[in-house]
Structure formats: structure tokens, C-alpha cells
Amino acid sequence: MNYSFTEKKRIRKSFAKRDTVLEVPYLLATQLDSFRDFLQQGITPAQRRSQGLQAAFSTIFPITSHSGNARLEFVSYNLAEPAFDVRECQQRGLTYASALRARVRLVILDRDTGDIKEVKEQEVYMGEIPLMTDTGSFVINGTERVIVSQLHRSPGVFFEHDRGKTHSSGKLLFSARVIPYRGSWVDFEFDPKDTLFFRVDRRRKMPVTTLLRALGMTDEEILARFFEFDQIALGKKIEFALVPERLRGEVARFDICDKAGKVIVPKDKRITARHIRELDAAGLKSIVVPEEFLLERVLAKDVINPETGEIIAKANEEIDGTLLAKLQEAGVKSIETLYVNDLDRGAFISNTLRADETRDRTAARVAIYRMMRPGEPPTEEAVEILFNGLFYSDDRYDLSGVGRMKFNRRMGRNDIQEWKVMMTALPSKTDDVVAYLAQRNGVRASLVADLLAEMQFGARAAAENLTEAEAKEVADKLNKLGVKTDIRDQLTLSPRDLIEAIAVLVELRNGRGEIDDIDHLGNRRVRSVGELAENQFRAGLARVERAVKERLNQAESDNLMPHDLINAKPISAAIKEFFGSSQLSQFMDQTNPLSEITHKRRVSALGPGGLTRERAGFEVRDVHPTHYGRVCPIETPEGPNIGLINSLALYARVNEYGFIETPYRKVINGRVTSDIEYLSAIEEGQYVIAQANAGMDAKGNLSDELVTCRHKGEALLEPAAQVQYMDVAPSQIVSVAASLVPFLEHDDANRALMGANMQRQAVPCLTPEKPVVGTGIERTVAVDSGTAIVARRGGVVDYVDAGRIVVRVNDKEALAGEVGVDIYNLVKYTRSNQNTNINQRPIVRVGDKLAKGDVVADGASTDLGELALGQNMLIAFMPWNGYNYEDSILISERVVAEDRFTSVHIEELTVVARDTKLGPEEITRDIPSLGESQLSRLDESGIVYIGAEVEAGDVLVGKVTPKGETQLTPEEKLLRAIFGEKASDVKDTSLRVSSGIAGTVIDVQVFTREGIERDKRAQSIIDDQLRHYKQDLADQLRIVERDAFERVARLIVGKVANGGPKKLAKGTKIDRAYLDTVDQHQWFDIRMADDDVATQLEALREGIEQTRKGFDAAFDEKRKKLTQGDELPPGVQKMVKVYLAVKRRLQPGDKMAGRHGNKGVVSRIVPVEDMPHMAD
Template sequence: MSLHTFGRIKETLPLPPLTEVQLKSFYDFLQLNVLPDKRRSAGLQGAFLEVFPIEEGDGRSRGGSGLVLDFLEYRIDQPKHTPAECRERDLTYQAPMFVKLQLIQRDTGLIKEDSVFLGDLPMMTPDGSFIINGAERVVVSQIHRSPGAYFTVEPRGAKEVVAASIIPMPRRGPWLELEFDNANVLWLKVNKRKFPVTLLLRVLGFNADAVRALMGPTAEALEPTLREDREYAPSEALLHLFSIMRPGEPPREEKAVAFLFNLLADPRRFDLGLPGRYKMNHKLEGVYREMKWKLPKYSSEDYAQTLLSYDPAQAAKSGLYFQDQGIVPTVRYLCGLHLGLPGYEVDDIDHLGNRRVRTVGELLGDTIRLGLGRMARGIRERMLLGAPEAATPQKIVNNRPVVAAIREFFGRSQLSQFKDQLNPLAELRHKRRISALGPGGLTRERAGFDVRDVHRTHYGRICPIETPEGANIGLISHLAAHAKVNALGFIETPYRKVVKGKVTDEIVYLTADNEDKYIIAQANTKLGKDGVTLEGVRGRVVARVRGDPVLVLPERVELMDVTPKQIVSVSTGLIPFLEHDDANRALMGANMQNQAVPLLRAEPPLVCTGIEDRVALDSGTLVLAEEAGVVSTVGPRLIKVKNGKVEKEYPLTRFTRSNQTTCIDHQPVVRPNQKVQAGDLLADGPASRQGKLALGHNILIAFMPLEGYNFE
């Protein structure tokens, strides 16, 4: 059947791999194709580097005696069974994980090296799912507030007050909250205990005059706070701060210094992470410039070293700037907002520049980090109890906490879900789902209207149509067809570059906060006869700036949408003539396609939108040739393709039960002696025909539009 396209807009960018959000995240987490000494401190490698070295005692004693267990490298062997065997025999598709560890006796300098089995790690199948006890599961990505500094306006009685929050990565420390009270005193709140923010500045060596100099034109806002907080020397301020935060403990200087380090500089206890550092620098760049401070690097380690050697008596002399977590610039920005100075803006927390996606790799990394942390506590106990000379890495490591954490995550986490296998589209949609629920996320009861609503920054990133109709409306969403999740977890969408009114084929991917800087034309903007010059109505084209439509000269346009399809998800993009569909009906249509039961005789649609083949291909339900050759055998359960002397076998799944008790059945589409190329279709899966998604039947209908009067 030949395909006739009625579209008038040239497709410049094909759909990206639709399961990339799952596969890329998992492969980046493992870094298996990278040499051990070249691996980045991220994913699995990052989890090990954060927990190790494990030292005898509290883990922060530098030098001295005792045992130290250090991490060298990890390796992951091949899985023992294939995915098909695991499905058949109710096994978990997993691979053994080994860690090479080094035990150092600091007294004698003796080093013992050992490879330790740390448990089996579930592996992702080529289609982006996991097989746990024979059942296929999908780890859904989670969207949450990005770490960084946020400035908001909160109502208090009849007036509004400005407040700021410094938010670390999930499970990486407490929120630091700054707010003015009715007397205009600025308080810093940590773990439900609060103190005047100037007290912390005094601990770091700033007296009242130094604080005023530091705040520059915004210093006036801190005058009531300076009056409230009496003039302390750094050592007094430190003990006073410690007595506020730990009221039951006697204030001793060494304990107070350790507390300060834990609160503000230990990356294990408070960490903004790369996304938080990026957001903080992005927001406070102007303030750093005004203060003549250099923007901090994306690392907490340099700063942690400074605080390790913190001495209250030296604090005033050394001028120890608390740059890393950005408290001082945050205070200055908040004071500027409080005074109503120009150039200071509050944040929109629903803007997608302020929300990021935690994909499977990050969620799994957090799980393993949790298990390693529990394992480290057990290792420290065994170091203290056993004889140092008899200790080996194998003897002091117990992998049970890591195994338990992994099992708990895949078996019980709200984000590890039983895969929706009703049809190929349902599978693909499940892997591209984004949830605001789950550990550390929102709850249905607490989520208000603003969080659930469509935001202008969803354009090209999150589908405005496809979401459940019940209590989860707006909390469960789906990635738009062309959207990608970048290395920091922010969602990007593609645009074509426009140079001097001429559109080019150069593609740029932009996050929501970067997009706000540009003037962007629609994909359906009229082009001249040459196919590249923008032509407007009466010399102007419709574009948008920060989501608002504007009429501009073609020369002012900087970017252009790649396709009208980029604003919707894959499910919604399968609906023909979507633009004539009422939004509520489109939502129902997008959701109902995923409920279509595969038919015995699939029938491809007569009217389609052109992405049916990509959906079937990326769902992983088709059987494709891995290399070119000639089909030698076509049987009910096996297809063989011969390439020279080598014959490759492709087993077919016949009449197998899916998770939703529908039938998974492969039907061969090739004949013996047929030549095939790599990537060619060998067998159709459920609900597909000739490699195209085929969910229903073409039925003959009579349609009467009575000038719109018969709508509903």
C-alpha cells in the first residue's frame, strides 16, 4: 500500500530514539564501555567514590593509625541467563557485580587487595525494561524541584514577604530557608531551628562593617538583623550557633567545628550536585560579579578542604568567604528583592527551568549509595572489633545491605512499576512517562492546581494533552515526541537556527531557561519560493517571546520550531487531524489508544500521521535483522538468516501471555531465500502489520458536521 503525504511542512528532523530516556540513562550509570581509570564520578562510580574510603572510627580522622578500606574499580560480568530464559523460568535478568578493594593498615603500611562480590545488579533489556522474577517492569522517571536557590513571595496576613530557599539534591541534606519576620529581621532556618543570618556571617569572620561592605547597595535590608544580633567574635558566634542548633549538648569548640563542617561543607551531608551548582550560578551570576567574587566551580571538594582547617581565631584574618553553597550571594539577592531594587526577580517554581527529571540511572545510583552507606557502618564496626592483622576486604565486607537496597527498589518503589504490556504503544508510553509522585516527590492530596496545570515551558518538552483523567491529572505526564533529557536532568527541545531571516537546517537543543532569551517562529511559518526565507503577512511573522505571541520582522527571528508535532507526545501524535479535535476529547483519545487489545488480524490504518512505523520499531516488539543476509529458514518458532557461512537464528515468541494477559505473538513476514538488509523486518509483533502500528480496524462511518452545532 503506497503512502500519500498531505503535509505541507518539510520534516527536517526525524524522531529521536523513543526509548533513549531509559537506555542512555542506564548505560551512562554503568559506564561499562569506559576504562575503569577514565570513568566519571557519576552514576555507579560516583556512588562508590562518595562512600569510600571507609576509615576506622568516625571516618574523618586524618592520618594516625587504624584500617582504611579504599575502592579501586568495579566490574560487571555477563548475565547468566538471556532475557527470554528469565521470562520463561521466572528469574531476574541480572549480572554479578564485583568490586576491587584495597585494605591499608596505616601502622604497618601493609596493603591487601581483593575482589569482592557485591551482589547481582538487574540489567536493562534492549527495549528499556527490567525483568524481575520473570515479570517485566519499568522504572518511571521522576520530575522534581531542581536543587539551587529559589526566591518566592509568600503572603503573610495583609502583606507579602519575600523568602529564599537553598535546596540540595534529594536526600543530600536539609533545606536552608531564609525569611524576614514582621520586624524585618532576616532569619536562617535549618532543620526547624532558626537564628539571625548575621550570626553565621560572624562565624565566618565578618563583623558588622564587613557585612555592610559585603552587602553593598542592599546592606540597608540587614540593619534590623545587625541590631538584633549582638557583636560576637567568631569563636563566641560559633559556640552560640552550636547551642541554638544542638540545645541539649554542652558547647565545645571541636564539636562545634565538626558540626559546622557537617552542615555546610561535607558533600555527604549537604550537596547541591551539578544541577544545583549550575542553577545557583545561573541565578546569582550578576551578584557574584557585583561582589567581585569568582563563580564557584561545580565541586564542593575545594571548599570542604578550606573548612577542614577552620580555626575561629583565624576566621577574621583569613576572610573565609562562604562561597560554595552560595549563602552570602543568596542573602544579598534576597535583600535586593526585599528593598524592591530593579533587576531582582522572584522565581516561578512551575517553570521547567526550575524542575528536573531524575531518570533510572540517577534513581538506581541513589539506591546503591543508600545500600553502600549502610554497608559502610557495618564495615566500621568490624574494623573496630576484629584483629587488624587478620582483616581482609573479603572478611570485613558484608554485601547484604546493598542486595537488600536493590531488591527493595525494584520490588517496592513507587517508581518501579509492573510494565504496561497491553499493546506496543502502551509499552513505549510507559517508558516515556514522567511522574511527580514517588519518594521525595508530591502526594496526590498535597498537589495543588498550579503544579498540575500546563505551563508555557511545557511547549516541546512535556505533552499538554496526555495525562490521566483521575486523581493523578497533571502529576503523571509524558515526554513530547522530540524532547530529550540532558546530562543535568533538564528537558530540552530542538529548534532550527534562523540567520538574517533565512532558516537553516542547523539544530540546537534548548532548556526552558535558555529558550527564554530568544524570539522563536512557529514551524508552519510561511517560507518563500527558495524554501528558506521567512515570509510574513504584511512583512511580519508570528513568533513568541517567553511564551507570548508577538508580530516581528523576519530578520529579528532567531529560531524556528522543527515540526508542529514537537509539542505533543507520541500517543497524541498518532491522532490524525489533532488540530480539529477538542482538547478533552484528544486527551481521551490519547489514553484510549493505549487500552486497545491486539487483534488476531491486525489492519494498518488508512489514515495515519506518519509515526506509526517508528512507534512499532522503538517499542521493541518487532523482530529485525541484525545483519544483511539471505533468509534460509522460516519456521513457526524460528527464522534463520545466512550471511556467508554464518547462520544467525532469530527465535520467535508464540502465543505468550503478557503482563496484562493479552497475547504476544510474532508472525513472520519474510520468505525463504529472500534477501534482507540489517534493520529489515523479519516478523511482526502484536498490534503491528508490516512494521507499522495497527491498533484497530478501519471502519466505515457517516460524519455530519452541522456547523459545529452537534458537538457533544
């Protein structure tokens, strides 16, 4: 095994019984990838995929005015460089964000001809988009926040039943629900009487046939779609066309005989499978039945009198004696009836048709309009627009790619992506179009004519649920017929989709098919940062769209530019609201590196569009078999959120559709290969998967005859040859925190949960100490969390001090024209969100050779690049005078004396000087009634010195506030007249150390509003920062120059010169001795004989010049940034922040815990001499 430079300092022995097949993936990948896809920052506009910002812009634009004479088109967007870097934003309380600018094009058409009159293109500011830091967090108003991923129900169609809870009889009531990504939900449900209803957005329910009629189906078409028919010939005898299979389970009401008259089924016997075989063998095509056999059967089609052409009986009418007589009288030769039975062919749709009061398409649509908008008058236009908007309009309804994929999979279709052809404009004559579409879609011509009539209200779909090739073919044909078309992804519902969903539900009720499991991870998907931010951005853009539509009408007449039309406020507001106060945007838990990384890998079922604590039942919270390798079964909070907030498993990743995948090794004929495949919960169900600890021989074959496997969520034993996949590692099923618990397999589940959760509460110790027994994940956590600093490129350490490390990069890794220097500025004594101390310490020395990825500096709670949350202690389990009763812990005085569990906490204290009605507050040393001892700590500006040790009540920043003029006594008036004393007009409002805190001042920051003069302290702080920055640049320049001069020497030594400084003669060979006598900067003045060498020399000189210029520009930029005024809240003139470091030692009442959930509270600190001791 190759050890890195840091690992060599302390080599770990691995007791693992298996080699690692797959390295643990980068732990913050989910967050970073999701946000990168949202921004698509470094990608050229032409190559951007339709996702994130690009998708939001392209769905909202183009925006067309009401008259259609002006439109605003989107061209591209770009993100500016942020004004301040992450650290500056944290110090100044700003948001780390980038300005979004979109290039839009305003097109104005001629009113009469419709030709383009003028085009204006312009970049428009679209608000600020917060940027993600390298470690997956956001800096919002100076504090680090994390956007937690959300686990929600995937869009698609779901079938379920009520488990017999609704009706007292315990009957299962089946229902289906189509959930879009956005738009109206539609439910189909059976009632206890087996009538099928539908409801939109949980409103009043209506018979499902109302919806089918609204789609344009007639009664005959509805019955033909959902039933099979029996043929019956009427004549002297009534003959029934026999399909033996359909008679199973029926009771014969008369003897059924074969052609020879032999009785096959006697009267009143139930027909069994044996009878059906005999009927098949007898080859009977039809049997004669008595009249009563027809009674109560239901007609499948309208029956028409052959002579007069009038309708005698309608489809779906029940046959009774009078109707039968009427049919025979009219001389009807044959009828068709519905094939129904009580077992597996229910007459549900037929019964529903009877209960439905609407009669035709228009009445049905009006009924739906009345349900959706009670009390409003249903005009034809309103009815059409509403019905079309429910499921067909791309603006109102969106299944999303995931939803379409899930819907088609559930309906058993092969394609997971479909297209539709929209008609946007029609020719004057439409007969050919009607004929073509009627033939193409297999529908009545009148239905197509109705569809074309609706085009006055907007675009309509000519054909839906097509493959890409079919869509192109239909569009080409329609274009030839003079129709303007537009091919779109089928992300809306089509009539076929709705009808198929109803058909599957009816089949379920008939006892065929399976219901869906909502808690299956194939039916729940993850929405990460990028997607959540995109939804907010889209909501903001939609608000902008409404405003733009209004103003576009003026644009034609008033000669407006694009920036006059777009107001970015709603976008900024939506984004700000999401990042600032959404339930999923959380204050980052920064207690230690583990808590940071766990917070970013958290998956929550709560939040907008998710569950609520109160309504979530037991099933949602429970561990599901599909959690295996995807979501940790151990790490979840105790309390009301148990099971609703989970953590991603160690190797899990989220695929393009948002489903969690986990890796497996492929197994072929019992041999385990090293091919890795990621499977989602849906795919995994089809395979037989062995565990990671299955026995293998040296060649990688499974050695046991029977292997413990998982298949369809069940654990079973399978022969080795049947196994198709195998787990990657035993730690695959748990999360990061749980994988840090050694010997996890021996822990009780509840205690393991506490152990995993309590590691996140560990406060960083003053001297971190690596654990003696680890699990091998410690290094991964320390590096991936960003706490430990990792070498970006390999090289040699050039300079180290407590605050910075300078590395000279290897020639191989330094790109041409780049600065071959990496400078790592360490974070020193900085406050975290939880007031713990973040402090980085270098662990390399000058001259060390580093490779890319080596740890160069330790952070909080890390020791030599490994996570070190606690201390290694000697522990005894024994009673001691009742002081360690139950959960109490007794500790030795030595622990405190050696500072073993001592931690440093940093308190931030802020004071602001405002402008009050009575005059400005002032930060000053000149404070009434303050003793000399207090003043000695303040400098001349009234601000405490760095390094001062302070305790409760001490003044940190002197501040006085003007007091209202009070009524003076005559004596005071006299004194004032004599001495001109004005001091009593102000009151002391200084910043003092609050009670219970004592510590050392480690940093002071002064922020001054633009236009107000800085005091000396503020100026000296700025000078300090500039000095540091200048030193950084000087170091870089020093190394770059040294590197360049070495290259120059290598280039010209031994080559012939035509002349140069110090009277170099022509034709002289240059040697090292000559170069040592000449100043390095004059080496470039040597005139080389070889043109090639001369060109290279000039290039190097150019490089150095460029670098120098670049550095000067960077320094000026930094100076400008520091010397410009600070953005402060309104009314604030000056703000001072003082940081105190507080040392806290272990004391009674503190909580201590092991890694296995064994927690307790310190009850007493015992002198060493009273401690129990061992034999030695």
C-alpha cells in the same frame, strides 16, 4: 524517498505540506542511555567517567578506620554475565540481574612510623544489579517492570514571595531557599516587620545575622557588606557629603542652596529628578545640615575617642541628642552613617542586627547548635562538628554539579563549575600560612587562625569558589608552606555563597530583581533510572561503610582479608527494595506496544523526594509555556494525578544536567537553515522562535513580513529578520500517543486527551488491521517498542517458519571471525503483564533480500511493521430505537461473525506441591473420586496435554495432599484391615479451571527442585527445548560452513596444487569439476603451491573448527542450565504452570473508542437484516 523492503509491500501516501527535517529520535533513548551511563559496562575501568556506580564507589571509598592505621581503597568494579537470559528469567520467575564484583585494596599502616606495612587486594561480591532489557524494562521476579523518570525541583537557590497570603495586610514577604542534592535545606525569610531570619531544615527561625556572625563576620563587616555609607564631618558646623542621587524622593527638611546662596530645593519640598540634575550642575561637594538631620541615623562603624582610644559608640547604634553631644565633646572629627531610605534602601540587616542576641562567632555557633540539637550540652567539639557538617562537609552536603551551575547562574557568576582547596594537614609553624590566607582571601588574620584551630576536627577549606587555575595556584603556594592540600569540586556552600544569597534577597525586598518561577522547566529536572538507582546504591554503600569502619580496627590485629570486612547484604537490600517496591518502579503496562512505549517515556512528579497528590496545587499541574516541545500538554491522566504525571514530547531529550531539551532549526537573517540545535528551557527564553508552519519560499527564506513567534513564554508577531530559531515539526509539542491521533489540530483539548489515553487501553485484535488514515508515527512506534522484529544486519532470508527466521548476512556486513548468520526466534503466544497475547508472525519469505532495519516479523497490534490498534469500520451517526442513547454503541452481527474485534487472552494458572507437616503433596494422575472424562485429559504424570480444550471446573493438574489421621469407625477399620485401603488419607487439591474461563491449553512448564526426581512430562519438556536449541545451532553451522566452503572454492579454483585427495597430481590447476568429486571437508587437505593461499586456507579451516567448538560449548552450557534443579521458594518441591488461551469476542458491555476521544459501550449486537443500510 527510499522505501524499505517492508514498506514496499504497502506504500503510504504522505499529505504532509513540509518535508521532515529531523527524524523522530529513538523513543526509548532516555531510559537506555541513563542506565548505560549508570553501569558503564563495556568501558575499561581507567576510562570510566565519574557517574553511576563509579561515582558511588569513589565517593564512599577510601574508608579509613577510626585510628587511621588501616584503610580500604576501591580499585575497580566489573559485572558478570547474567546466569539466565530475559526469557528464561520470565519463565522461572527470576530477576534478570548481574553479579557486581568490586576489586578493593586493604592497606595497613605501621602504628609508629605510619609507613605502609602490608597491602592486600581482592575481588569482593557486592550484590546483584538488575539489568535493563533491550527495550528499556527490567525483569524483577519474573515480571517486567519499568522505572518511571521523576521530575523534581532542581538543586540550587530559589527566590519567591508568599503572594501576600501570610499577613493580613497583603504585604509581600520575600524568601530564599537553598536546596542541595542531599543535605540540609537553608531558608532565608522576611517577617512582616522586615526582619530577616534564616532557618535550617524548617526548624525554628533565627535572625540571619546569627548566621553571619557564625561565619566569622563582625558587626562592622556585616554593615559594610550590605550598606553604602554617608560621610558626615563634625565641627563648628555639621557638613554632610552630598551624593545628589541618594536624595531622590526625600523631603527637604531645610533649604538646600548652592555656593552662591541660591535656593535649589526649598524646605518641605520633595526632591525630584530635576532637582538632582540642578544639584549635579551646581557641583556641590557637601552641604551644611542642622543637628536634627543626624538624629535617628545609624552609625556604620565603631566610634573611638581619638585621645583615650575607648569606644564611645558602637556600630549600628542610633544617633540621639545625648550621643551627638558625647561625640562632639570627645572631639570626634567625622563619622559614617548608613545610607537608608524607605523606597529602595531598607534598613533590614541593621534592624536584624539589633534584634540578634548573640555577640560573637562562638555564641552564634552555640545558638545554632541549640536550635539544631535542643537539650544537648554544647561542647566546643560538638558545636564545631555540627556547624561544619551543615554546609561545608563533602560527606554531609552535596549541591551536585547541577546545583552549583544553577546557584552560580542565579548569582550572576560566569563560572558554572568551581573548585576549593582543602587543607588536610598543617606544618608545626603556621604564621606564614595565616598571613598568606588572610591576604589571599581578604579577611582578618584572627579569622584564619580560628579556621586553622578547627583543623583538629577534620579538613577545612583554605580558599573556595576558585577557578581551576586559581585552585592549583593556591594549592602550590600552600604546599610550599608545608600544608598538605586536596583540590575538590566546590559542591558545598561557602560563606561567600551564603552572603551573596542573602544580598540578592535583600535586593529583591528593595524592589530590584525578579522572583523565580518554580514551575519553569529550567527549575525542574528529570531524574532517570540511572540516577535513581545510583542514589539507592549509594545509600546501601553508606550502610556498608559504617560496618566496615567498625571491622577495620580488627583488620590490623586479626589479619583479615577484604571480603571478611564487606558484607553485601545492605547493598542488595537497598537495590532490591528500590526495584521491587519503590513508588517509581511500576508494573509495566503491556496491553499493546503503545502503552509500553508511553509507560517508559512517562515523567512523574510523584515519588520519593517529589510531590504528593494531596499537596500539589493547581500551578504545578498546569501547562507551563516551557512545556512547549518538552512535555506533552495533552497526554496526562484524568483524575487526581492530572498534570502530575506527564509524557515526554516526541523530539524531547534529557541533557547531562537532567533538564529537558527540544530541537530547533537555526534561522540566520530570515533564512531557515537545516542546522539543528537543542535548547533547554533556560536557554530558550533568550531567543525569538518561529513555529513549524511559518511560511517559507523555495529557497528557505521566511516569506511573511511578520512571523508568529514565541519569546520569553509569550506569543508575538516579529519581523522575519528578528527570528533566531524555528520549530522542527508541528508534532514537536505532543507526545507519542497524541501524535498518533490524525487531524489532532481539529480536536477539542479534553477529547484529544481522552483519545491519546484510550489508545493505550486497546486490546490487540486477532487480525490486526492497519489504519486507513495514519500520521506516519505508526511505524516508529512499532519498531522502537521492540514489538516488531527488525533486521540487525542486511542479508538474504535462508529459512522461515512460524517460530524462527534465519538470515544469511551480507559479506560486507559480517565481521571477520563472526558467525555470518542472524537467527530471530519469534515469541509465540506468550502472556503479557495484562494477560494479552504477544505473538510474532514472520512477514518475509525465503530468498527475500533485507537491509539493516527492515521489519522481518510483526508482533501484537502491528501490521506490516505499522502500529495497528483497531479495525477500520463503517460507522453511521444516527438514532436506532434508543439503543444508542448517549454513549451507547450498536454493532452488527457481522462484526462478531467475522472475528473483527476478537482478541486472545492468556491466563497463567499455577499449582505448587509443598512439603507439609503430614508429608509431601504429590502431583499425580491417581486422584480419588475423579471421573474418566476428567482423567482423559491428563497424561501419566497428572498434567494436562497441550491442545486440550478445557472449561470451568476441569482438572488441569492432579494433586493430592495428605490428610490428618481421622478417627475411623469400626467398619472402616475392618475394610482397611481386609483391603489395605489407604486412599482416604489424601484429599484432592487439584488445579482446576476457575469459573468464567474456557480455553485451550497452549503451554505447560514444570519446575522441579534440585535433588528431586523429574517426572516424564518435565523430562520431555526439557528434551523439546534442547532439540529446538540444537536445531538453531545446526542451522547456524550449516550456513557458516556453506559460506566458508564458498570462500574456499573462490580461493582455490584456478590455483596450482602440490597434491591432495583422490591422487591429485602435483602442478595440477584446480577446477570446479574436481572439487565436486571430493567431499567438502577434504578440500582442506589439498596442498596449495602458493604459500599465501595455503595460509588463507588454513585460517578458514581454523575458523570452522572454532565455530564448531563454540557451538558445542554453548549446547553443553544450555543442557547444564536446563538439567540443573530450579530455584523454588522454600518448602516448594515442584511447580507446574499451565497457560490457557482464551478467545474473547465482542459482547455487550465492552468499551469501544475512536482515536478522538469518542468512546462508548456496546449496548446490543443487531442481526444483519435489522441494521440500517445505505442507498446501495
